[in-house]
Amino acid sequence: MAPPMKVYGWAVSPWMARALVCLEEAGADYEIVPMSRCGGDHRRPEHLAKNPFGEIPVLEDGDLTLYQSRAIARYVLRKLKPELLREGDLEGSAMVDAWMEVEAHHMEPALWPIIRHSIIGQYVGRDRDHQAVIDENLDRLRKVLPAYEARLSVCKYLAGDVISAADLCHFGFMRYFMATEYAGLVHAYPHVKAWWDALLARPSVQKVMAGMPPDFGYASGNIP
Amino acid sequence: MAPPMKVYGWAVSPWMARALVCLEEAGADYEIVPMSRCGGDHRRPEHLAKNPFGEIPVLEDGDLTLYQSRAIARYVLRKLKPELLREGDLEGSAMVDAWMEVEAHHMEPALWPIIRHSIIGQYVGRDRDHQAVIDENLDRLRKVLPAYEARLSVCKYLAGDVISAADLCHFGFMRYFMATEYAGLVHAYPHVKAWWDALLARPSVQKVMAGMPPDFGYASGNIP
Numbered sequence: 001m002a003p004p005m006k007v008y009g010w011a012v013s014p015w016m017a018r019a020l021v022c023l024e025e026a027g028a029d030y031e032i033v034p035m036s037r038c039g040g041d042h043r044r045p046e047h048l049a050k051n052p053f054g055e056i057p058v059l060e061d062g063d064l065t066l067y068q069s070r071a072i073a074r075y076v077l078r079k080l081k082p083e084l085l086r087e088g089d090l091e092g093s094a095m096v097d098a099w100m101e102v103e104a105h106h107m108e109p110a111l112w113p114i115i116r117h118s119i120i121g122q123y124v125g126r127d128r129d130h131q132a133v134i135d136e137n138l139d140r141l142r143k144v145l146p147a148y149e150a151r152l153s154v155c156k157y158l159a160g161d162v163i164s165a166a167d168l169c170h171f172g173f174m175r176y177f178m179a180t181e182y183a184g185l186v187h188a189y190p191h192v193k194a195w196w197d198a199l200l201a202r203p204s205v206q207k208v209m210a211g212m213p214p215d216f217g218y219a220s221g222n223i224p
Numbered sequence: 225m226a227p228p229m230k231v232y233g234w235a236v237s238p239w240m241a242r243a244l245v246c247l248e249e250a251g252a253d254y255e256i257v258p259m260s261r262c263g264g265d266h267r268r269p270e271h272l273a274k275n276p277f278g279e280i281p282v283l284e285d286g287d288l289t290l291y292q293s294r295a296i297a298r299y300v301l302r303k304l305k306p307e308l309l310r311e312g313d314l315e316g317s318a319m320v321d322a323w324m325e326v327e328a329h330h331m332e333p334a335l336w337p338i339i340r341h342s343i344i345g346q347y348v349g350r351d352r353d354h355q356a357v358i359d360e361n362l363d364r365l366r367k368v369l370p371a372y373e374a375r376l377s378v379c380k381y382l383a384g385d386v387i388s389a390a391d392l393c394h395f396g397f398m399r400y401f402m403a404t405e406y407a408g409l410v411h412a413y414p415h416v417k418a419w420w421d422a423l424l425a426r427p428s429v430q431k432v433m434a435g436m437p438p439d440f441g442y443a444s445g446n447i448p
Binding site: 052053067075093097100105106144147 | 317321322328370371
C-alpha cells in the first residue's frame with residue numbers, strides 16, 4: 001500500500017482549506033504535517049526546499065512535491081476523483097476551469113482583504129485606512145456577486161448541476177467571509193446563499209471547517 | 225467543416241495574447257473579432273451577455289462561450305493539443321498546473337503594475353507615486369526570479385524539457401515587461417533569459433507579437 005500523502009501547513013489557512021476539502025472529497029489517504037506560521041516555519045530552508053515561494057500548502061505524494069493550492073486540488077482530484085474536474089468532457093472541464101479562474105481572479109482577491117482587515121485586523125492592529133480597504137473590496141464583491149447569482153440561477157453548482165472543483169475551491173475564503181459582519185451581502189442573493197448552504201452541508205467541508213475557527217484562533221490565543 | 229472559433233478582444237492585450245498564442249500553438253482555425261477598449265465595447269450589453277465580468281478575451285466555439293484567458297488556453301489545448309497540458313500524465317500535468325498558478329499569482333501580479341506604470345503611464349498621465357509602485361513590484365519580481373532560475377536550471381521549460389501551457393501562458397506579460405527599462409532583471413538570470421529567447425523564437429509567439437507594439441499603440445495613436 002502506498003504511504004499516505006502529506007500536506008504541510010496550518011489548518012486555519014483558507015489556502016490550506018482548498019487542498020484539504022479536495023483531499024476529503026477525493027477520499028484520499030493523507031496526513032497533515034502541521035507547521036507554525038508564527039514560528040516562521042514557512043521561511044525555513046527545509047520548507048523553501050519544498051516550495052521556493054515560502055507558502056503553504058505543500059503536498060507530497062511519493063516522489064512528487066507540489067505547491068499552489070489550486071494545482072494541488074487539481075492533482076488530487078485528477079488522481080482520485082477526476083469527475084470533479086469533468087475529465088473527458090471538453091465543455092464541462094471548460095466550465096470548471098472558467099469558474100476556478102473567476103474564483104482566483106475575482107472572488108478571492110475581493111474576499112481576502114475584507115477578511116484580513118475585518119477579522120485579523122481586530123487582533124493584530126489595524127491600518128489607519130482599514131475601513132477604506134474593506135469598503136473598496138465590498139464594492140468589488142457587489143459587482144461580482146450578481147454574476148454568481150445569474151450563473152447559479154441556471155445551474156445548481158458553478159459548472160453544472162453537480163458539484164465540481166470550481167465550487168470546492170471557493171470554500172476556504174467564503175468560510176471566513178461568511179463569519180464577518182458583511183455576510184448579509186451573500187444572503188441577499190438567494191441562489192448564491194443556497195449554493196453556499198449546499199457546500200456547508202457536505203461532510204468534507206464540515207470536517208475541514210472544524211479546524212478553522214472564525215477568528216483564526218486569535219481570541220483563544222491558539223494561533224498556528 | 226466546423227466554423228472557425230471566434231476570439232473577441234483587442235490584440236495588444238496581454239490577456240488576449242495568452243489565448244492567441246495557445247490558439248496558434250494548437251493550430252486552431254480561429255478568427256479575431258476586434259473590439260475597441262477606448263470605445264467601451266467591453267461594457268456593452270452584447271459583450272456582458274458573453275462575459276458578465278466585462279473582460280476580454282472571450283472565446284466562442286460552436287455553442288460554447290468561454291471567458292478567463294487561462295480557461296480559454298486550457299480548453300483550446302485540451303481540444304487540439306492536449307500534450308501541452310500533459311494530459312494523461314499525472315505528474316506532468318501537476319507541473320503544468322503548478323507553474324500556471326505561479327504565473328497567475330506571482331509573475332503576472334508583479335509584472336502588470338510595472339508595465340502599467342512604466343509603459344502606459346507615459347501616455348495616460350502618471351500617478352504621483354508611480355515610481356513607488358514600480359519599485360515595490362520590482363522587489364516582488366526580484367524574489368520570484370530566483371525560483372524561476374532554479375527551476376529552469378534543471379529543465380529547459382517550466383514543466384519539463386518540452387514546452388507546455390505553463391510557458392505559453394507567460395508570454396503576454398513578459399512581452400511588455402521585456403520592453404521596459406527593467407528587462408535587465410531577466411537578462412541577469414541566464415536560464416530565464418534562455419527560456420525567454422526560446423519562447424520568442426516560436427512562430428506562434430512571433431505572429432501574436434506582431435499585433436503587440438511595445439507601447440500598446442499609444443505613440444502612434446493606434447490604440448484599440
